[in-house]
Amino acid sequence: MKVNGTPYRTIWLDDDGRTVKTIDQRWLPHEFRVVDLTSREDVAIAIKDMWVRGAPLIGATAAFGMAIQMGIDPSDASLHETWDILHDTRPTAINLKWALDDMRALLMPLAPADRVEAAYRRAVEICDEDVEICRQIGLNGLKIIEEIAAKKCGKPVNILTHCNAGWLATVDWGTATSPIYHALEKGIEVHVWVDETRPRNQGAHLTTWEMVSHGVPHKLIVDNAGGHLMQHGEVDLVIVGTDRTTAHGDVCNKIGTYLKALAAHDNNVPFYVALPSPTIDWTVKDGVKEIPIEERDGEEISHLWGKQEDGSIGQVQVSPDGAEHGNPAFDVTPSRLVTGLITERGVCDASREGLAGLFPEFAK
Numbered sequence: 001m002k003v004n005g006t007p008y009r010t011i012w013l014d015d016d017g018r019t020v021k022t023i024d025q026r027w028l029p030h031e032f033r034v035v036d037l038t039s040r041e042d043v044a045i046a047i048k049d050m051w052v053r054g055a056p057l058i059g060a061t062a063a064f065g066m067a068i069q070m071g072i073d074p075s076d077a078s079l080h081e082t083w084d085i086l087h088d089t090r091p092t093a094i095n096l097k098w099a100l101d102d103m104r105a106l107l108m109p110l111a112p113a114d115r116v117e118a119a120y121r122r123a124v125e126i127c128d129e130d131v132e133i134c135r136q137i138g139l140n141g142l143k144i145i146e147e148i149a150a151k152k153c154g155k156p157v158n159i160l161t162h163c164n165a166g167w168l169a170t171v172d173w174g175t176a177t178s179p180i181y182h183a184l185e186k187g188i189e190v191h192v193w194v195d196e197t198r199p200r201n202q203g204a205h206l207t208t209w210e211m212v213s214h215g216v217p218h219k220l221i222v223d224n225a226g227g228h229l230m231q232h233g234e235v236d237l238v239i240v241g242t243d244r245t246t247a248h249g250d251v252c253n254k255i256g257t258y259l260k261a262l263a264a265h266d267n268n269v270p271f272y273v274a275l276p277s278p279t280i281d282w283t284v285k286d287g288v289k290e291i292p293i294e295e296r297d298g299e300e301i302s303h304l305w306g307k308q309e310d311g312s313i314g315q316v317q318v319s320p321d322g323a324e325h326g327n328p329a330f331d332v333t334p335s336r337l338v339t340g341l342i343t344e345r346g347v348c349d350a351s352r353e354g355l356a357g358l359f360p361e362f363a364k
């Protein structure tokens with residue numbers, strides 16, 4: 001998307017065709033910093049410490065991490081070790097494993113000398129595919145917004161989203177935000193309730209930055225306001241992203257998503273999940289039982305990052321010394337609470353039959 005009029009993707013190759021450049025999202029919304037990733041260690045840190053985050057972007061970054069390493073040591077041992085190092089950075093988003101498996105399957109049959117070229121080519125392809133997948137998700141989600149807009153008699157369609165499933169979570173367009181961007185481009189009036197999304201505040205830091213940059217009418221709200229707004233008819237639609245969706249339609253996403261789905265169900269508000277197919281885990285049926293939920297450091301709760309009065313970026317401590325913190329980073333919304341899955345191939349029920357209908361080649 002455009003940043004101050006300049007088109008950007010979240011990750012790209014420098015002119016040398018080898019150096020990987022990405023936006024260090026920890027500094028947004030106050031500073032737009034681009035960093036170079038020149039080793040698998042750089043990539044591992046960038047994923048683990050959330051310089052880059054968002055399931056599709058994590059996958060794309062890992063693909064480049066494999067390519068960078070093939071330029072350093074293209075041996076089998078190096079390839080397997082890199083798979084392990086990058087896979088262990090974060091456990092929940094399935095795109096990470098999907099991308100690493102894709103790269104390894106491509107590279108293993110090749111002579112080591114041929115691996116670096118093939119790896120960079122595939123990493124770029126993964127990025128290009130993600131852009132098109134997210135663009136298509138936008139077009140398919142747009143139909144849902146248009147149907148609601150037709151009943152709103154000129155008033156804006158009020159959409160609530162949680163965390164950041166925007167272009168910053170992907171290579172471009174985003175997943176949950178893609179229908180919003182398409183609606184805006186088509187002149188459909190929308191208004192977005194942006195959940196701040198404690199503790200990392202991806203909504204407050206990233207989604208609002210996207211909304212401001214793109215001129216999307218919005219209001220930032222605390223996570224606990226969503227249910228109240230739904231009770232008062234202020235939410236026409238919920239669209240969220242996902243880090244892993246099971247073959248039966250259970251949706252793993254940022255912590256707090258499940259509570260929004262419960263509130264939406266209780267208030268008959270349509271609850272949709274924007275789902276790129278690499279985020280489907282075909283091997284898992286019961287998401288609550290089977291999906292590993294990342295437990296992140298308690299400091300993400302005890303401290304808040306932001307702009308200080310002197311304009312510097314820093315953090316303040318919000319809980320007392322000695323306080324204990326629990327920080328599960330994701331939760332699972334059972335398929336029964338999901339109205340539909342917006343994929344690049346269309347919208348389907350959150351069910352095995354729904355997903356098999358759109359992706360028969362994967363559903364066994």
Ligand SMILES: CSC[C@H]1O[C@H](OP(=O)(O)O)[C@H](O)[C@@H]1O
Nearest residue numbers: 053054055163165169241253254
């Ligand atoms: C389009 S995937 C976005 C997904 O990823 C986020 O998690 P994180 O910021 O920790 O990587 C969040 O769950 C978003 O919905």
